[in-house]
Amino acid sequence: MPTQLGSGGFLGTRLSEAREAMGLSVVNLANLLGVSRTLVHEYENGSRSPGVSTLARIFVVLDQPESFFYQEQRVQDFSHELVHFRARNSLKDDLREQAGIRLKWLAELYAVLEEKLALPSVNLPVLDVPADVSRITQQDIEDAATAVRTLWKVGQGPIPDLIRLIELNGGVVGQINLDLPDMDGLSFWSEERRRPYLLLNADKASYVRSRFDAGHELGHMLLHRHVNEGRTRKTPLYELMENQAHRFAGALLLPRETWLADVKAPTLAEFKRLKPKWKASIAAMVMRAEAVGLIGSEQKKDLFKQLRRKKWQQQEPFDSLWELEQPRLVTQATxxxxxxxxxxxxxxxxxxxxxxxxxxxxxxxxxxxxxxxxxxxxxxxxxx
Structure with a gap:
């Protein structure tokens, strides 16, 4: 996101951020400020700066400190187009922008902390993954998950705390209440800082699903880091990347050989039995079973029908017993x-x-x- 600098040092990009953080459109903000939509566009693109009286209204309406609008960007390469959004339904642009700005501010906060403290360096495997997303195979995904486990020295058993593990290896994880029930998480890889940033929705009540979301976003950071299209819209490319990130999360949390050795039969009762050990949802185990060839597509459909009959779509057994894994790096560093x-x-x-x-x-x-x-x-x- 290039900096848009108006006269007097006022940054138009900061005005855009403050507006998006509140979920306001340009028209909404223009009405609140008592100016034209054209003027707001000019303020944001840096071709004109607000006058004194308009500035005073901006500070009040957008409820940000005055210095915010004059502080240079600490993460220069952020843009909404480079963010991976995981949403179960299509989200309006203003809702995506609102969540995306929180992710950008998380990256900027971490940039401040990096300037002052010695923090974990990024430790991610270098993968030989096809640049063309359509050529990424299931074996590529299995290999990527194995490479992560090998580099992070966690063996092939259950991962006790995935968020902590990501943080220890240089990933920046945030978890906030987005008030967007259909959004599970979002992520951004900064080429400038060579670091991944993940933001998870704390509204999710399920420990195992939140862990899966973290694995999903990590999958994007490894498999799709250099893909510059299809991240924010429900298109075939978006759906393909989402499916690949899902499969990566499954492969990371449920490694093929050790997990399969635990499965006596591909049934909901068996997956329920394994859930406390592997800390993965029953639904994720159904999907994993198909991915590794344990069941076919028809058996998967039947298992999901059973899951719906048991009303386990929203809350599975054990979900109420475990608290969400919590990001700690940013809190402790601050x-x-x-x-x-x-x-x-x-x-x-x-x-x-x-x-x-x-x-x-x-x-x-x-x-x-x-x-x-x-x-x-x-x-x-x-x-x-």
Whole structure:
């Protein structure tokens, strides 16, 4: 996203971000500011800067600190077109933009932390995957999942905490309430920073499905990093990449040989028995069974019919027993920053955002970011 600089240092791209973060269209914002739609377009593309009175209204209407609109981009290569969105239904552009801006701000927050702290370096396998998505095979996907497990030294058994593992290997994971029930997650690979950023929907109530979402987004980062089309729309290419990311998540969480050795019979009762050990959903095991050739498409359809009859589509057995895996890297790194001498004022200068947005991205108590409030004692262990 190139920086659009108006006179006086006002950044039009920041105006776009603040508007999108609130789910407002250009017309909506123009009406709230009492100016024309054309003027808002000109403010955002940098060809004109708002006057003093309009600026004052912008700060109030969009509820961001004044310094936000003058801070240079810390992640220069972000754009909505480069974001992988996992949504079960088509989402309106404003909803995609709203979620996408949260992902961008997560990347910018991490850029601040990287400037101040020594954080995990990226440790992802280099894969020989076809650039043409249509040529990626199931064996390519199996090999990619095996390469990750080998590099991360987790063996071929169940992965205890997938989000923690991604963070330890340099992935940046956020988890916020998107208030978008049809969106499971989104991700972005920054070529500029050579790092993956994943944002998961905390509205998801299922531990196993949230883990699957993390694996799904990791799959995009490995298989589709250089694909520059088809990420945001329900097209054949989008559907193909979604299916491949699904299969990668299944292969990562349920490695072929060890998982198959555990399966006595491809039934819902058997997958229910294996769920506490492998921490994968029954539905994911049905899909995995087909992917590895244990069952055919007709048997898969029959198993999903049984699953619907049992009303397990939304909540399966054991789902209410396990809490979601939690991202910890950003929280712990931010806490370390405060422990090193940063206070709320200095932090707000480095990362000027509305307090609610900072709280949701850092997952820290609000008191840390309120000017004039003493930082509370570190309640988190150091990241290791």
């Amino acid at each position: 806490t370390m920053l405060f422990d090193s001498g940063f206070d709320s004022l200095s932090f707000s200068q480095w990362f000027p955002r509305r307090t609610e947005h900072t709280v949701e991205l850092t997952r820290m108590p609000r008191a840390y970011f309120e000017i004039g409030t003493l930082p509370i004692k570190n309640i988190y262990s150091n990241f290791n």
